[in-house]
Amino acid sequence: DLYNFRLIKPDTKVYGIIGKPVGHSKSPLLFNAAFKKVGLNAVYVHLLVDDVEKFFNTYSAPDFISGCSCTIPHKEVAIKCMDTIDPIAQKIGAINNIVRKPDGKLTAFNTDYIGAIEAIEDGLRESNGSSPAVGSPLAGKLFVVLGAGGAGKSLAYGAKEKGARVVVANRTFERAKDLADKVGGQALTLAEIENFHPEDGMILANTTSVGMKPKIDDTPIPKHALKHYSLVFDAIYTPKDTRLLREAKESGKIIVYGTEMLIRQGFEQYKNFTGLPAPEELFRELMSKHA
């Protein structure tokens, strides 16, 4: 009973997730439950899309899709089909949230970076007891991003936007250098990170796939080197408790889970689609029940 087709009427708003593969996505479950709870005349479906440009050219009529989420492998190509793009999403070069405005125009966002950065900001605030009104707790902090792929870009641009000083460390140095240059930061190889400690209280964000299932005994940085950090975030969510996060916790660090980025990026998508606050408790409940 993922979609209740009997409730779909000509004026029902249609949302969906476009991707390939897409069947595994939990988004229809979350969004349909939320629409039902709030009483919105809307449905959210799985949309298996091969050719994203053809998809947008074919279904560009404003009476079809009201908005969609965008996953692998379309996050980059879909940019070409948009009318307007959020400036940071444009810099990152990837979008995952598309909203059709009342005038029919397609506007795109990247909610991944917002989800990750807000989770990290809240982690810092909880530990120092400051209120959200005070400004970003990332301002002025040294923010170390491990990895320079799609997720690495999101974290690096997001951190820069909040006033952090950014360091990018990657196995392939050239990719670290490219990204670091774009955000006005410093580049390192991943191997150099063990001995990199210009100051204490740094923030660490892992966006490499090191430690992901099935190689759960791997970690991108040795435990002893974590002592120079105050907070450790891991974008990996399979498993939730990566070796990196377990060791950070054992070392007394604030830890922020990849699942937190995942769920918060969903909150942002819901807000962009509906203009309403996200039903956060409902999303969290369903995520933990169906994980």
Ligand code: ATR
């Ligand atoms: P995503 O979009 O999830 O960031 P990606 O673009 O494929 O995925 O990037 C994967 C990141 O993990 C890259 O930074 C990659 O390093 P390279 O640029 O050197 O390829 C990093 N990565 C993957 N496997 C790794 C490994 N075994 N050791 C170190 N880094 C690794």
